[in-house]
Amino acid sequence: MKVTEEHNIRIAKIIFATVYPYYVVKVEKKGRTEAELHEVMQWLTGFDATTIQSLIDEKVTMEEFFERARLNPNAHLITGVICGYRVEEIDNPLTQKIRYMDKLIDELAKGKKMEKILRG
Secondary structure, eight states: OOOOHHHHHHHHTSBHHHHHHHHHHHHHHTTOOHHHHHHHHHHHHOOOHHHHHHHHHHTOBHHHHHHHOOOOTTGGGOOSEETTEEGGGOOSHHHHHHHHHHHHHHHHHTTOOHHHHTTO
């Protein structure tokens, strides 16, 4: 699947606060916790739970969210397909970071061990 520029623009403008509740529901529905979600997000972005809540309150876009993040140096180890896209082949850096997060959350929801999710 080829990512279009329109797709990249649309995904960059999504408000993080609108997708965060879906992340929580996805992991909790599969028996995982919001604390585990925060652990995964902190590994990827450097944001702790307090910072995540601040970003939600500020209603930052996904673009702003990742501009402020300190991406984990091992993020490039995240591979596979999410939402029909192979994450390691996505050309747009922002879209790739967003899909990295989607992939980690998907792995958490699927019951993968935290050590594997965090590429330990």
